[in-house]
Amino acid sequence: MDTTRGKYVRAQQGWAVDQERARHDQALWSLGEAVMFCLMWTARDYDNGLVALCTRCASDRISRAYGQAAQNKCPNCFGTRFEGGFRALIVRPAIFTDADDSQSFTARGTVSPQEVHLETTSDFRVRSGDYVMRATGERLQLRAPQRTTLRTGFGTPYQHEVGTAYNLARAAVEDEDSVAYMIPPAKEELVEILSRTGPTPPSWADIEVIRAPLIPLHERD
Template sequence: MSAPTPPSKRLYTRTQQNWAVDQERARHDQALYMIGEYALFVLLWTARDYDANLVGHCPTCASDRISAAYGQAARNRCPDCYGTTFTGGYRALIVRPCIFTDADDSQSFTARGVVSPQELQFETTSDFRIHSGDYVMRATGERLQMRAPQRTTIRTGFGTPYQRDTATAYNLGSANVEDAEAVAYLIPPDTNDLITILNRTAPAPVSFADVEVLRAPLIPLYERD
């Protein structure tokens, strides 16, 4: 029989404290609802969704030789897939509270002529996964293309901090305002309806069940980390 482990060599492994995650999420959500605004997020299909058999190729523009050779749509402004090459274009349309930083319009000379770049920072809830290239629409009528934001995940004990379980917020992701001729403006709703939807004034939280579209999990199982 082996000797007992001396007290000085015993280790204590802390278990995860789920209540800490719930409280921190509640604080973030309260701040978003107090000083933020409603925004419509457009989450586009990705190649990983296709590999997971969640979506097929767009029958309108992804069946020609160009798409087969290069793996991308022959035209960016496809009215059915919005240049993604995948059926329907997006996997979800969801409305969430969001905080945007301020930005002023400016002009820049590029190879494409004079453009008006405008980059904003944003923060929103943690219950969905954003990819670079997804869009967010504001009550101003603007549509912005996002880059994947940095995630804040709480470490409450020993274990892997998955987004689904312990993430609290997306902190200061970047988004660029799209030109009025961009493919983002083909995605419904149209600008007038968008402004009406996002300016609903009923007591928070407002229901947007008539607007939201969910075609796949907001955090796919292959991306739960």
């Protein structure tokens, strides 16, 4: 009697994931634009010991009690409460949808939101509240991203193993008086950085800042 039937579990095919990622990256580098992503620190990073509280605006008793920064436009933490404000500044290609000008009435008055969708590479994790900076000078705040994974077997589809296009996100243009425009680099330097030519893709290793893993270990699922 054959007792092995039904016990075979097909292994995940890593080559299929690699090929799909390569196709996405090729399309992004061919058709997209170079943008700078500013990945901000969050309370989860603080809980995991990756960052300390801001020494300028989050060290007093009121800030600690309410869990909020003492000033929104703190030049040290940019309103996050955490030292340095951001965990990474990196340059990646991205493809954006077109934005339509519109107006809406809110408690703060009449605003003109410009919301777009974007896709970028899957080698880092964006979160709601991160920023993306374009060579046009615009800075957009990212909303909660979407996940796209490739199932090639019966294993658990962890994002760092089978994610092909995790960073599909919505983004809204920030007003020019937003704290987002305090984050370096300044507009002129940003345009120069994103306009680099040379090898495809050019190297931005000299200006990128990475203070923690781009996909934190506690989020690799």
